[in-house]
Amino acid sequence: MTIQDIQSEIIDEFSMFDDWMQRYEYMIDLGKSMPLINDQYKTEDNLIKGCQSRVWVYAEMKDDNVIFTADSDAIITKGIIAIIIRVFSNQHPKDIIKADTNFIDEIGLKEHLSPTRANGLVSMIKQIKLYALAYQTQLN
Amino acid sequence: MKSTIQHIAFNVEEIRKDFPILSRKVNGNPLVYFDNAATSQTPQVVIDAIVNYYSSINANIHRGVHSLSQEATDAYEQARQKIQTHFNAKHSHEIILTSGTTHGINLVAHGFSSLLQQGDEIIVSALEHHSNIVPWQMLCEQTGAILKVIPMNQEGELVISDYDNLLSEKTKLVFVNHISNALGTINPIKEIINKAHNVGAAVLIDGAQSCPHLKPDVQALDVDFYVASAHKMCGPTGVGVLYGKSSWLNKLPPYQGGGEMIAEVTFKKTTYADLPHKFEAGTPNICGVIAFGVAIDYINSIGFDNIAAYENELLNHATKNLLEIEGLKIYGTSRNKTSVISFNIEGIHPYDIGSIVDKLGIAVRTGHHCAQPIMDFYNIPGTVRASFSFYNTLEEIDVLVDAVKKAKLMLS
Numbered sequence: 001m002t003i004q005d006i007q008s009e010i011i012d013e014f015s016m017f018d019d020w021m022q023r024y025e026y027m028i029d030l031g032k033s034m035p036l037i038n039d040q041y042k043t044e045d046n047l048i049k050g051c052q053s054r055v056w057v058y059a060e061m062k063d064d065n066v067i068f069t070a071d072s073d074a075i076i077t078k079g080i081i082a083i084i085i086r087v088f089s090n091q092h093p094k095d096i097i098k099a100d101t102n103f104i105d106e107i108g109l110k111e112h113l114s115p116t117r118a119n120g121l122v123s124m125i126k127q128i129k130l131y132a133l134a135y136q137t138q139l140n
Numbered sequence: 141m142k143s144t145i146q147h148i149a150f151n152v153e154e155i156r157k158d159f160p161i162l163s164r165k166v167n168g169n170p171l172v173y174f175d176n177a178a179t180s181q182t183p184q185v186v187i188d189a190i191v192n193y194y195s196s197i198n199a200n201i202h203r204g205v206h207s208l209s210q211e212a213t214d215a216y217e218q219a220r221q222k223i224q225t226h227f228n229a230k231h232s233h234e235i236i237l238t239s240g241t242t243h244g245i246n247l248v249a250h251g252f253s254s255l256l257q258q259g260d261e262i263i264v265s266a267l268e269h270h271s272n273i274v275p276w277q278m279l280c281e282q283t284g285a286i287l288k289v290i291p292m293n294q295e296g297e298l299v300i301s302d303y304d305n306l307l308s309e310k311t312k313l314v315f316v317n318h319i320s321n322a323l324g325t326i327n328p329i330k331e332i333i334n335k336a337h338n339v340g341a342a343v344l345i346d347g348a349q350s351c352p353h354l355k356p357d358v359q360a361l362d363v364d365f366y367v368a369s370a371h372k373m374c375g376p377t378g379v380g381v382l383y384g385k386s387s388w389l390n391k392l393p394p395y396q397g398g399g400e401m402i403a404e405v406t407f408k409k410t411t412y413a414d415l416p417h418k419f420e421a422g423t424p425n426i427c428g429v430i431a432f433g434v435a436i437d438y439i440n441s442i443g444f445d446n447i448a449a450y451e452n453e454l455l456n457h458a459t460k461n462l463l464e465i466e467g468l469k470i471y472g473t474s475r476n477k478t479s480v481i482s483f484n485i486e487g488i489h490p491y492d493i494g495s496i497v498d499k500l501g502i503a504v505r506t507g508h509h510c511a512q513p514i515m516d517f518y519n520i521p522g523t524v525r526a527s528f529s530f531y532n533t534l535e536e537i538d539v540l541v542d543a544v545k546k547a548k549l550m551l552s
Contacts, residue, residue, distance in 0.1 A: 052507045053521070076492045
Protein backbone atom coordinates (compact mmCIF):
# COMPACT_ATOMS: atom_id res chain seq x y z
CA MET A 1 0.00 0.00 0.00
CA THR A 2 1.17 3.52 -0.68
CA ILE A 3 1.54 6.10 2.05
CA GLN A 4 -1.50 7.91 0.65
CA ASP A 5 -3.59 4.68 0.74
CA ILE A 6 -2.67 4.02 4.36
CA GLN A 7 -3.49 7.61 5.33
CA SER A 8 -6.92 7.31 3.66
CA GLU A 9 -7.52 4.04 5.45
CA ILE A 10 -6.71 5.64 8.82
CA ILE A 11 -8.97 8.63 8.08
CA ASP A 12 -11.80 6.17 7.28
CA GLU A 13 -11.21 4.28 10.52
CA PHE A 14 -11.27 7.45 12.60
CA SER A 15 -14.42 8.73 10.88
CA MET A 16 -16.30 5.95 12.65
CA PHE A 17 -15.65 7.50 16.04
CA ASP A 18 -18.35 9.80 17.37
CA ASP A 19 -16.32 11.81 19.87
CA TRP A 20 -12.87 12.48 21.27
CA MET A 21 -13.21 9.83 23.96
CA GLN A 22 -13.57 7.06 21.40
CA ARG A 23 -10.59 8.41 19.46
CA TYR A 24 -8.50 8.56 22.59
CA GLU A 25 -9.56 5.11 23.75
CA TYR A 26 -8.52 3.75 20.36
CA MET A 27 -5.12 5.44 20.60
CA ILE A 28 -4.65 4.25 24.15
CA ASP A 29 -5.39 0.68 22.98
CA LEU A 30 -2.86 1.09 20.18
CA GLY A 31 -0.35 2.45 22.66
CA LYS A 32 -0.87 -0.44 25.03
CA SER A 33 -0.88 -3.26 22.50
CA MET A 34 2.02 -2.59 20.21
CA PRO A 35 5.57 -3.55 21.02
CA LEU A 36 7.10 -0.86 18.89
CA ILE A 37 10.82 -1.11 19.33
CA ASN A 38 13.42 -3.63 20.33
CA ASP A 39 14.77 -2.70 23.76
CA GLN A 40 18.35 -2.67 22.48
CA TYR A 41 17.44 0.36 20.35
CA LYS A 42 16.02 2.38 23.23
CA THR A 43 19.35 4.13 23.61
CA GLU A 44 20.34 7.71 24.30
CA ASP A 45 21.32 8.05 20.61
CA ASN A 46 17.80 7.21 19.46
CA LEU A 47 16.09 9.35 22.08
CA ILE A 48 14.19 12.55 21.31
CA LYS A 49 13.76 14.50 24.51
CA GLY A 50 10.53 16.45 24.71
CA CYS A 51 9.59 18.47 27.77
CA GLN A 52 6.48 16.37 28.13
CA SER A 53 7.21 12.87 26.91
CA ARG A 54 10.18 11.01 25.54
CA VAL A 55 10.30 9.31 22.13
CA TRP A 56 12.74 6.75 20.75
CA VAL A 57 13.05 6.22 16.98
CA TYR A 58 15.14 3.60 15.20
CA ALA A 59 15.45 3.12 11.43
CA GLU A 60 16.90 0.40 9.23
CA MET A 61 16.83 -0.43 5.52
CA LYS A 62 15.27 -3.62 4.19
CA ASP A 63 14.85 -4.27 0.45
CA ASP A 64 15.12 -0.58 -0.40
CA ASN A 65 12.43 0.34 2.14
CA VAL A 66 12.93 2.04 5.50
CA ILE A 67 11.65 0.19 8.54
CA PHE A 68 10.90 2.39 11.53
CA THR A 69 10.43 1.27 15.09
CA ALA A 70 9.70 3.70 17.91
CA ASP A 71 8.40 4.02 21.43
CA SER A 72 7.37 6.58 24.05
CA ASP A 73 6.98 6.67 27.80
CA ALA A 74 3.52 8.29 27.47
CA ILE A 75 0.77 6.05 26.19
CA ILE A 76 -1.15 8.60 24.09
CA THR A 77 2.11 9.64 22.45
CA LYS A 78 2.81 5.96 21.83
CA GLY A 79 -0.62 5.53 20.25
CA ILE A 80 0.10 8.36 17.84
CA ILE A 81 3.51 6.86 17.13
CA ALA A 82 1.79 3.59 16.20
CA ILE A 83 -0.27 5.49 13.62
CA ILE A 84 2.74 7.38 12.26
CA ILE A 85 4.75 4.18 11.96
CA ARG A 86 1.89 2.47 10.17
CA VAL A 87 2.02 5.28 7.59
CA PHE A 88 5.76 5.65 7.11
CA SER A 89 7.37 2.32 7.90
CA ASN A 90 8.24 -0.14 5.15
CA GLN A 91 8.08 2.57 2.48
CA HIS A 92 10.62 3.71 -0.06
CA PRO A 93 12.70 6.68 1.17
CA LYS A 94 11.68 8.92 -1.73
CA ASP A 95 8.00 8.40 -0.88
CA ILE A 96 8.65 9.16 2.78
CA ILE A 97 10.47 12.39 1.89
CA LYS A 98 7.59 13.78 -0.16
CA ALA A 99 4.73 12.58 2.09
CA ASP A 100 2.85 15.07 4.25
CA THR A 101 1.25 14.57 7.66
CA ASN A 102 -2.03 16.39 7.08
CA PHE A 103 -3.94 13.21 7.93
CA ILE A 104 -3.13 13.88 11.60
CA ASP A 105 -5.33 17.00 11.42
CA GLU A 106 -8.08 15.08 9.70
CA ILE A 107 -8.26 12.43 12.41
CA GLY A 108 -8.57 15.08 15.12
CA LEU A 109 -5.16 14.70 16.75
CA LYS A 110 -3.67 17.96 15.54
CA GLU A 111 -3.03 19.29 19.04
CA HIS A 112 -0.55 16.51 19.73
CA LEU A 113 1.61 17.68 16.85
CA SER A 114 1.73 21.26 18.04
CA PRO A 115 5.28 22.41 18.92
CA THR A 116 3.92 23.82 22.19
CA ARG A 117 3.12 20.30 23.35
CA ALA A 118 6.82 19.48 23.24
CA ASN A 119 5.99 15.77 23.38
CA GLY A 120 8.67 14.73 20.90
CA LEU A 121 6.27 13.91 18.04
CA VAL A 122 7.15 16.89 15.85
CA SER A 123 10.83 16.05 16.22
CA MET A 124 10.03 12.41 15.54
CA ILE A 125 8.49 13.23 12.17
CA LYS A 126 11.49 15.41 11.33
CA GLN A 127 13.73 12.52 12.32
CA ILE A 128 11.78 10.09 10.09
CA LYS A 129 12.24 12.44 7.15
CA LEU A 130 15.95 12.84 7.90
CA TYR A 131 16.45 9.08 8.01
CA ALA A 132 14.61 8.77 4.68
CA LEU A 133 16.81 11.50 3.20
CA ALA A 134 19.96 9.79 4.42
CA TYR A 135 18.89 6.41 3.00
CA GLN A 136 17.83 8.00 -0.29
CA THR A 137 21.32 9.49 -0.57
CA GLN A 138 22.80 6.01 -0.05
CA LEU A 139 20.55 4.54 -2.75
CA ASN A 140 21.61 7.24 -5.20
CA MET B 141 -18.54 50.78 30.80
CA LYS B 142 -15.37 51.11 32.83
CA SER B 143 -14.74 48.57 35.54
CA THR B 144 -13.69 49.73 38.96
CA ILE B 145 -12.01 48.07 41.89
CA GLN B 146 -14.47 47.51 44.70
CA HIS B 147 -14.42 44.53 47.03
CA ILE B 148 -15.97 44.70 50.44
CA ALA B 149 -15.95 41.07 51.49
CA PHE B 150 -14.51 37.99 49.82
CA ASN B 151 -17.13 36.57 47.49
CA VAL B 152 -15.69 34.27 44.85
CA GLU B 153 -18.73 34.44 42.56
CA GLU B 154 -18.46 38.24 42.51
CA ILE B 155 -14.71 38.08 41.98
CA ARG B 156 -15.10 35.71 39.04
CA LYS B 157 -17.16 38.35 37.26
CA ASP B 158 -14.03 40.51 37.14
CA PHE B 159 -12.32 37.96 34.86
CA PRO B 160 -13.95 37.75 31.42
CA ILE B 161 -11.92 34.70 30.38
CA LEU B 162 -13.41 32.57 33.17
CA SER B 163 -16.74 32.43 31.38
CA ARG B 164 -15.39 30.91 28.17
CA LYS B 165 -15.54 27.28 27.13
CA VAL B 166 -12.66 25.03 26.16
CA ASN B 167 -13.29 21.88 24.12
CA GLY B 168 -17.00 22.34 24.71
CA ASN B 169 -16.69 22.48 28.50
CA PRO B 170 -16.57 25.45 30.88
CA LEU B 171 -12.94 26.44 31.35
CA VAL B 172 -11.43 25.30 34.64
CA TYR B 173 -8.19 27.24 34.88
CA PHE B 174 -5.69 25.54 37.17
CA ASP B 175 -2.47 26.73 35.56
CA ASN B 176 -2.15 29.82 37.73
CA ALA B 177 1.46 29.09 38.67
CA ALA B 178 2.34 29.52 34.99
CA THR B 179 0.34 32.69 34.55
CA SER B 180 -2.65 34.27 36.27
CA GLN B 181 -5.75 35.50 34.50
CA THR B 182 -6.39 39.18 33.90
CA PRO B 183 -9.23 41.17 35.50
CA GLN B 184 -11.24 43.66 33.48
CA VAL B 185 -9.67 46.65 35.29
CA VAL B 186 -6.24 45.63 34.03
CA ILE B 187 -7.54 45.01 30.50
CA ASP B 188 -9.19 48.46 30.65
CA ALA B 189 -5.92 50.04 31.76
CA ILE B 190 -4.16 48.55 28.73
CA VAL B 191 -6.89 49.74 26.35
CA ASN B 192 -6.99 53.14 28.02
CA TYR B 193 -3.24 53.59 27.71
CA TYR B 194 -3.24 53.06 23.96
CA SER B 195 -6.51 54.96 23.45
CA SER B 196 -5.61 58.05 25.44
CA ILE B 197 -2.07 58.48 26.74
CA ASN B 198 0.33 56.55 24.52
CA ALA B 199 3.60 58.51 24.31
CA ASN B 200 7.25 57.86 25.02
CA ILE B 201 8.23 58.74 28.55
CA HIS B 202 10.84 60.82 30.38
CA ARG B 203 12.23 62.83 27.44
CA GLY B 204 9.19 64.58 26.06
CA VAL B 205 8.35 68.23 26.67
CA HIS B 206 4.85 67.75 25.34
CA SER B 207 1.89 67.13 27.62
CA LEU B 208 1.10 63.63 26.45
CA SER B 209 4.63 62.48 27.23
CA GLN B 210 4.32 64.09 30.64
CA GLU B 211 1.05 62.26 31.31
CA ALA B 212 2.53 58.93 30.26
CA THR B 213 5.62 59.60 32.41
CA ASP B 214 3.47 60.46 35.42
CA ALA B 215 1.40 57.30 35.01
CA TYR B 216 4.57 55.21 34.63
CA GLU B 217 6.25 56.71 37.67
CA GLN B 218 3.06 56.42 39.72
CA ALA B 219 3.06 52.71 38.90
CA ARG B 220 6.64 52.49 40.15
CA GLN B 221 5.53 54.11 43.41
CA LYS B 222 2.64 51.67 43.76
CA ILE B 223 5.10 48.82 43.32
CA GLN B 224 7.43 50.43 45.88
CA THR B 225 4.60 50.71 48.40
CA HIS B 226 3.45 47.15 47.71
CA PHE B 227 6.88 45.68 48.38
CA ASN B 228 7.61 48.25 51.10
CA ALA B 229 10.86 49.35 49.49
CA LYS B 230 12.53 52.30 51.18
CA HIS B 231 13.05 54.26 47.94
CA SER B 232 11.26 54.26 44.60
CA HIS B 233 14.64 54.19 42.82
CA GLU B 234 15.19 50.75 44.32
CA ILE B 235 12.40 49.49 42.06
CA ILE B 236 13.83 48.53 38.68
CA LEU B 237 11.20 47.75 36.08
CA THR B 238 12.09 44.70 34.03
CA SER B 239 10.51 42.39 31.50
CA GLY B 240 9.99 39.78 34.20
CA THR B 241 11.64 37.62 36.83
CA THR B 242 14.09 36.06 34.37
CA HIS B 243 15.26 39.51 33.28
CA GLY B 244 15.75 40.56 36.92
CA ILE B 245 17.84 37.49 37.72
CA ASN B 246 19.97 37.90 34.62
CA LEU B 247 20.53 41.58 35.43
CA VAL B 248 21.86 40.72 38.89
CA ALA B 249 23.90 37.75 37.63
CA HIS B 250 25.47 39.98 34.99
CA GLY B 251 26.25 42.58 37.65
CA PHE B 252 28.03 40.05 39.83
CA SER B 253 30.31 38.99 36.97
CA SER B 254 32.47 41.98 37.80
CA LEU B 255 32.33 41.36 41.56
CA LEU B 256 33.16 37.64 41.78
CA GLN B 257 36.54 36.00 41.62
CA GLN B 258 37.82 32.51 40.96
CA GLY B 259 37.02 30.26 43.91
CA ASP B 260 34.19 32.43 45.31
CA GLU B 261 31.13 30.40 46.15
CA ILE B 262 27.50 31.06 45.33
CA ILE B 263 24.59 29.02 46.66
CA VAL B 264 21.42 27.88 44.91
CA SER B 265 18.68 25.59 46.18
CA ALA B 266 17.53 22.25 44.80
CA LEU B 267 14.01 23.66 44.43
CA GLU B 268 14.75 26.27 41.78
CA HIS B 269 13.18 27.01 38.41
CA HIS B 270 15.72 26.78 35.59
CA SER B 271 15.65 30.58 35.35
CA ASN B 272 17.22 30.77 38.81
CA ILE B 273 19.87 28.17 37.94
CA VAL B 274 21.11 28.77 34.41
CA PRO B 275 22.09 32.49 34.69
CA TRP B 276 24.23 31.60 37.72
CA GLN B 277 25.84 28.67 35.96
CA MET B 278 26.76 31.08 33.17
CA LEU B 279 28.16 33.44 35.82
CA CYS B 280 30.28 30.58 37.23
CA GLU B 281 31.63 29.79 33.76
CA GLN B 282 32.61 33.42 33.34
CA THR B 283 34.17 34.03 36.72
CA GLY B 284 35.38 30.66 37.99
CA ALA B 285 33.01 30.90 40.96
CA ILE B 286 31.67 27.64 42.36
CA LEU B 287 27.97 26.76 42.53
CA LYS B 288 26.80 24.95 45.67
CA VAL B 289 23.34 23.46 46.13
CA ILE B 290 21.12 23.37 49.23
CA PRO B 291 19.56 19.88 49.04
CA MET B 292 15.87 19.02 49.48
CA ASN B 293 14.10 16.25 51.38
CA GLN B 294 11.26 13.91 50.39
CA GLU B 295 8.65 16.43 51.54
CA GLY B 296 10.07 18.94 49.08
CA GLU B 297 11.60 21.16 51.77
CA LEU B 298 15.11 22.57 51.86
CA VAL B 299 17.49 20.92 54.33
CA ILE B 300 18.56 23.97 56.29
CA SER B 301 21.19 22.14 58.36
CA ASP B 302 23.00 21.39 55.09
CA TYR B 303 22.68 25.04 54.10
CA ASP B 304 24.48 25.95 57.34
CA ASN B 305 27.37 23.73 56.28
CA LEU B 306 27.61 25.30 52.82
CA LEU B 307 27.95 28.83 54.16
CA SER B 308 31.44 30.22 54.71
CA GLU B 309 33.45 33.37 54.22
CA LYS B 310 33.82 32.24 50.58
CA THR B 311 30.05 32.57 50.05
CA LYS B 312 29.26 35.72 48.10
CA LEU B 313 25.67 35.23 47.03
CA VAL B 314 22.66 33.05 47.83
CA PHE B 315 19.64 32.80 45.51
CA VAL B 316 16.54 30.87 46.44
CA ASN B 317 12.90 31.05 45.48
CA HIS B 318 10.37 32.23 48.03
CA ILE B 319 7.96 29.52 46.86
CA SER B 320 8.78 26.53 44.65
CA ASN B 321 6.95 26.62 41.32
CA ALA B 322 6.90 22.84 40.93
CA LEU B 323 5.88 21.85 44.48
CA GLY B 324 4.47 24.94 46.18
CA THR B 325 6.81 24.73 49.18
CA ILE B 326 7.21 28.05 51.02
CA ASN B 327 10.89 28.38 51.86
CA PRO B 328 12.11 29.87 55.17
CA ILE B 329 13.63 32.85 53.43
CA LYS B 330 14.03 35.05 56.49
CA GLU B 331 16.27 32.42 58.06
CA ILE B 332 18.12 31.90 54.76
CA ILE B 333 18.72 35.67 54.43
CA ASN B 334 19.91 36.12 58.03
CA LYS B 335 22.34 33.23 57.81
CA ALA B 336 23.76 34.49 54.51
CA HIS B 337 24.22 37.97 55.95
CA ASN B 338 26.08 36.48 58.90
CA VAL B 339 28.85 35.43 56.49
CA GLY B 340 28.62 38.65 54.47
CA ALA B 341 26.82 37.15 51.45
CA ALA B 342 24.08 38.91 49.48
CA VAL B 343 20.72 37.23 48.88
CA LEU B 344 18.41 37.26 45.87
CA ILE B 345 14.91 35.91 46.35
CA ASP B 346 12.91 34.75 43.34
CA GLY B 347 9.39 35.86 44.16
CA ALA B 348 7.72 34.80 40.90
CA GLN B 349 5.56 32.25 42.71
CA SER B 350 5.12 34.02 46.03
CA CYS B 351 3.78 37.37 44.87
CA PRO B 352 0.39 35.99 43.78
CA HIS B 353 -0.12 34.58 47.29
CA LEU B 354 1.52 36.91 49.77
CA LYS B 355 2.87 40.41 50.17
CA PRO B 356 6.62 40.46 50.71
CA ASP B 357 8.05 43.24 52.86
CA VAL B 358 11.56 43.69 51.50
CA GLN B 359 12.68 45.87 54.42
CA ALA B 360 11.43 43.46 57.07
CA LEU B 361 13.06 40.60 55.17
CA ASP B 362 16.25 42.69 54.84
CA VAL B 363 16.65 41.03 51.44
CA ASP B 364 19.22 42.40 49.00
CA PHE B 365 17.35 41.59 45.77
CA TYR B 366 13.79 40.45 45.24
CA VAL B 367 12.41 39.67 41.75
CA ALA B 368 8.88 39.07 40.52
CA SER B 369 6.68 39.02 37.40
CA ALA B 370 3.48 40.99 36.82
CA HIS B 371 1.76 38.25 34.84
CA LYS B 372 1.64 35.91 37.83
CA MET B 373 -0.24 38.54 39.84
CA CYS B 374 -3.09 39.50 37.50
CA GLY B 375 -0.93 41.87 35.45
CA PRO B 376 0.25 41.66 31.85
CA THR B 377 3.09 39.52 30.47
CA GLY B 378 6.46 41.08 29.69
CA VAL B 379 6.68 43.18 32.86
CA GLY B 380 8.38 42.52 36.14
CA VAL B 381 10.20 44.08 39.01
CA LEU B 382 13.65 43.85 40.48
CA TYR B 383 13.90 45.30 43.95
CA GLY B 384 17.48 45.94 45.00
CA LYS B 385 18.93 47.76 47.97
CA SER B 386 20.41 51.05 46.77
CA SER B 387 23.81 50.10 48.12
CA TRP B 388 23.85 46.98 45.93
CA LEU B 389 22.32 48.53 42.83
CA ASN B 390 24.92 51.28 42.94
CA LYS B 391 27.66 48.67 43.04
CA LEU B 392 26.40 46.72 40.03
CA PRO B 393 27.38 47.88 36.53
CA PRO B 394 24.60 48.62 34.00
CA TYR B 395 23.15 45.54 32.31
CA GLN B 396 22.27 46.98 28.91
CA GLY B 397 23.48 50.12 27.23
CA GLY B 398 21.19 52.44 25.34
CA GLY B 399 18.99 55.47 25.64
CA GLU B 400 17.45 56.46 28.96
CA MET B 401 20.29 54.92 31.05
CA ILE B 402 22.90 57.61 30.42
CA ALA B 403 23.84 60.91 32.06
CA GLU B 404 26.14 62.11 29.29
CA VAL B 405 27.44 60.51 26.11
CA THR B 406 30.56 61.50 24.18
CA PHE B 407 32.72 59.24 22.04
CA LYS B 408 35.40 59.45 24.70
CA LYS B 409 33.28 58.48 27.67
CA THR B 410 29.71 57.92 28.75
CA THR B 411 28.47 58.45 32.26
CA TYR B 412 25.49 56.57 33.50
CA ALA B 413 22.21 57.84 34.84
CA ASP B 414 21.28 57.45 38.49
CA LEU B 415 19.04 54.70 39.80
CA PRO B 416 16.62 53.42 38.63
CA HIS B 417 17.31 54.62 35.05
CA LYS B 418 20.80 53.14 34.99
CA PHE B 419 19.13 49.73 34.62
CA GLU B 420 16.28 50.75 32.33
CA ALA B 421 17.87 51.21 28.91
CA GLY B 422 15.57 51.79 25.96
CA THR B 423 11.85 52.43 25.85
CA PRO B 424 10.29 50.26 28.53
CA ASN B 425 6.96 48.43 28.44
CA ILE B 426 5.17 51.63 29.48
CA CYS B 427 1.66 50.27 29.06
CA GLY B 428 2.57 47.05 30.84
CA VAL B 429 4.07 48.86 33.81
CA ILE B 430 0.99 51.08 34.20
CA ALA B 431 -1.25 48.00 33.97
CA PHE B 432 0.98 46.26 36.55
CA GLY B 433 0.22 49.13 38.93
CA VAL B 434 -3.50 48.59 38.39
CA ALA B 435 -3.08 44.83 38.95
CA ILE B 436 -1.40 45.58 42.28
CA ASP B 437 -4.32 47.79 43.29
CA TYR B 438 -6.73 45.06 42.24
CA ILE B 439 -5.05 42.24 44.12
CA ASN B 440 -4.73 44.42 47.23
CA SER B 441 -8.42 45.27 47.03
CA ILE B 442 -9.12 41.58 47.50
CA GLY B 443 -6.60 41.44 50.29
CA PHE B 444 -3.77 38.99 50.85
CA ASP B 445 -5.24 37.70 54.12
CA ASN B 446 -8.44 36.81 52.27
CA ILE B 447 -6.47 35.27 49.44
CA ALA B 448 -4.32 33.14 51.77
CA ALA B 449 -7.29 31.89 53.79
CA TYR B 450 -9.38 31.05 50.73
CA GLU B 451 -6.56 29.43 48.76
CA ASN B 452 -5.74 27.31 51.77
CA GLU B 453 -9.31 26.08 51.76
CA LEU B 454 -8.95 25.20 48.06
CA LEU B 455 -5.67 23.43 48.73
CA ASN B 456 -7.08 21.33 51.58
CA HIS B 457 -10.17 20.39 49.59
CA ALA B 458 -8.09 19.36 46.57
CA THR B 459 -5.50 17.48 48.62
CA LYS B 460 -8.13 15.49 50.51
CA ASN B 461 -10.17 14.57 47.43
CA LEU B 462 -7.27 13.83 45.09
CA LEU B 463 -5.65 11.56 47.69
CA GLU B 464 -8.79 9.42 47.70
CA ILE B 465 -7.86 8.30 44.18
CA GLU B 466 -5.97 5.03 44.53
CA GLY B 467 -2.37 5.20 43.34
CA LEU B 468 -2.26 9.00 43.35
CA LYS B 469 0.83 10.49 44.92
CA ILE B 470 1.38 14.15 45.73
CA TYR B 471 4.91 15.56 45.42
CA GLY B 472 5.61 18.43 47.79
CA THR B 473 3.99 17.64 51.10
CA SER B 474 5.44 20.35 53.28
CA ARG B 475 3.02 21.70 55.85
CA ASN B 476 4.21 25.08 54.75
CA LYS B 477 3.02 25.22 51.16
CA THR B 478 0.83 27.27 48.89
CA SER B 479 -2.07 26.27 46.65
CA VAL B 480 -0.10 24.08 44.24
CA ILE B 481 -0.56 20.33 43.90
CA SER B 482 1.94 18.34 41.88
CA PHE B 483 0.89 14.73 41.46
CA ASN B 484 1.19 11.50 39.51
CA ILE B 485 -0.84 8.32 39.37
CA GLU B 486 1.15 5.12 39.64
CA GLY B 487 1.88 3.61 36.23
CA ILE B 488 0.44 6.55 34.27
CA HIS B 489 2.48 9.22 32.48
CA PRO B 490 1.58 12.83 33.43
CA TYR B 491 1.30 13.80 29.75
CA ASP B 492 -1.52 11.30 29.31
CA ILE B 493 -3.47 12.64 32.28
CA GLY B 494 -2.92 16.24 31.11
CA SER B 495 -4.12 15.40 27.58
CA ILE B 496 -7.35 13.87 28.82
CA VAL B 497 -8.25 16.49 31.41
CA ASP B 498 -7.60 19.16 28.74
CA LYS B 499 -10.31 17.55 26.64
CA LEU B 500 -12.62 18.09 29.60
CA GLY B 501 -11.84 21.81 29.66
CA ILE B 502 -9.32 21.76 32.51
CA ALA B 503 -6.03 23.61 32.18
CA VAL B 504 -3.30 21.96 34.25
CA ARG B 505 0.39 21.86 33.48
CA THR B 506 2.31 18.66 32.90
CA GLY B 507 6.01 18.01 32.54
CA HIS B 508 9.05 18.99 34.54
CA HIS B 509 7.85 22.59 35.15
CA CYS B 510 11.31 23.93 34.26
CA ALA B 511 12.61 22.30 37.43
CA GLN B 512 14.34 19.17 36.17
CA PRO B 513 16.54 18.73 39.27
CA ILE B 514 13.37 18.24 41.35
CA MET B 515 12.07 15.60 38.94
CA ASP B 516 15.48 13.87 39.02
CA PHE B 517 15.35 13.89 42.82
CA TYR B 518 12.02 12.02 42.78
CA ASN B 519 13.15 9.97 39.75
CA ILE B 520 10.05 10.83 37.74
CA PRO B 521 9.66 12.25 34.22
CA GLY B 522 7.36 15.01 35.43
CA THR B 523 4.12 15.63 37.27
CA VAL B 524 0.64 16.96 36.69
CA ARG B 525 0.46 20.33 38.42
CA ALA B 526 -2.79 21.98 39.41
CA SER B 527 -2.28 25.46 40.84
CA PHE B 528 -5.18 27.40 42.32
CA SER B 529 -5.93 31.07 42.55
CA PHE B 530 -8.43 33.11 44.56
CA TYR B 531 -10.88 33.08 41.64
CA ASN B 532 -11.09 29.28 41.55
CA THR B 533 -13.87 27.41 43.32
CA LEU B 534 -14.35 24.24 45.34
CA GLU B 535 -16.73 23.03 42.60
CA GLU B 536 -13.98 23.40 40.00
CA ILE B 537 -11.76 21.20 42.14
CA ASP B 538 -14.51 18.57 42.16
CA VAL B 539 -14.54 18.78 38.34
CA LEU B 540 -10.78 18.17 38.34
CA VAL B 541 -11.05 15.21 40.71
CA ASP B 542 -13.74 13.61 38.52
CA ALA B 543 -11.66 14.25 35.40
CA VAL B 544 -8.58 12.65 36.94
CA LYS B 545 -10.68 9.63 37.89
CA LYS B 546 -11.94 9.40 34.33
CA ALA B 547 -8.41 9.71 32.94
CA LYS B 548 -7.24 6.98 35.28
CA LEU B 549 -10.03 4.70 34.11
CA MET B 550 -9.20 5.31 30.45
CA LEU B 551 -5.46 4.89 30.91
CA SER B 552 -5.28 1.95 33.30
